[in-house]
Amino acid sequence: MRYSRVVEAVIVALLLVIPHTAQAQDDLDGLLTKFAQMPGLSADFREVQHIALLTQPLTHEGTVHFAPPSRLARHTLKPARSSFVLDASTLTVGDAHGRREVDLAAHPVAAELTGSLLHILAGDRPSLEKAYRVEFSVAMDDEWTLTLTPRSPTLTKVIERMTFKGRGLNVSAMTLFEASGDRREMVFVGVRTDRRYSPTEIERVFRIGGP
Template sequence: MSKLVRQRSRWGWFAGLALLCGQSAHAAPLSISQLMDSLAKQPQGAATFTEKKHISILDQPLESSGELLFIAPARLEKRTLKPRPETMVLDGGTLTLERGKRKHVLQLKDYPEVAAMIESIRATLAGDRQALERVYHLALEGGFERWTLVLTPIDPKVGAVIARIRMEGVKDGVRSVEILQADGDSSLMTIEKRAPPQ
C-alpha cells in the first residue's frame, strides 16, 4: 500500500476510539449533557472493531479489523490484526505508529491540525463537552435508547481534513462511527464492546 493511501486511510481510526463507552440505564429524552456525563463515567474501554474505508484512488474499499483500547485520560490504542498487523498508540502528546519493523514517533505539537482533531476525540471519551465544543458544533438526535451525534468542525484547519463525524449509539455505548473527510474519502467503523483487560 502506498504512503498516500496509508495517510488518507489513517484518519478513520481516531474517531473509532470514541466508541469505547459503557452501558447504563438512563431516562429519555437524551441531551448532550446527559450523553457527555455517561461518557465521563468510563475510566477505560476495550472493544473489537471492523472498519471499511472508501478511498477515491482505489477501486475497492479497504477492510480491516482488530482491537481498540482507551485508558483515561490520554491513552488511545488501535491494534489492527487483519489484513496485516499495525499498531497506533497515542499517549499524551506522542503518537507512535508501528508496522512490521517500521516505527514512527510523532509529536502532536508539530501537527496542530492533527492535534486539534485528536484532542476532540479524547474530549468525547472523557465526556468533556467544553473541550469538544471548542472545535466542533454538536448536533444530537434521538433518545437514550437510540441516538446520533454529529460533529462538524468549527476550526477551518480541522475542517480541511474532516468534514463530519457521525456517531450512532444505544444508551451510553457507541455502535458505529462514520467519518467523512474533506477530500470526499470516508470510513465506517463498527464496534463490539468487550471486557477491559485485567
C-alpha cells in the same frame, strides 16, 4: 381557516421540537457524564475506508482500547498488523515497516481526530464544543447520533464531519466524512465499558504491537 391551521401546526411542531431538543441536550450531558465515569473501554472494530484513489475499499480489523484520562490504542490485526498508541500528546505509530512518533503538533488533523475521541470519552463537553459544532439527537429506538463538524478552517479543509452512533455507553459506529469525499466507517462490536486496566495491562495494551 386554512392559514390558521398551518400556524397551529407550526406551533405544535415547535412545542414538540423544543422539549425534544432540550431533552437531547440533557441526554448528551448525561451520556458524556457517563463516559467520564467509565473506568475504561475496549472493543473490536472493523473499518472500511472508501478512498476515491483506490479501486476497492481498504478494510481493517482489530481492537481499540481506552484508559482514562488520555490513553488510547488501536491495534489493527488484519490485513496486516499495525498499531497506533496515544499517550497524552504523543502518538506512536508502528507496523512491519517500523515505528515512529507522530508529532501531533505537526499533524493538526491527527491531533483533532484523537482529541475529539478523547473529549467524548472524557465527557469534556466544553472542549468538544470549542472545536466542533455539536449536534446530538436520539431516535425513537434510543439510538443516539452525535455529529461533530469542525470549526477550525485548517480542519474543515480536510474533514467535513464525524458521526458517532450508539446506545447508552455502547458506541456502535463512527463515520468520518472527509472533505475530499472519502469516507471511513468504523463499526464496533463487543464493546466493554467496564474495562478496568491494571498497571500490567496498561503496559501490555498501550504499546506498539500489543496486546
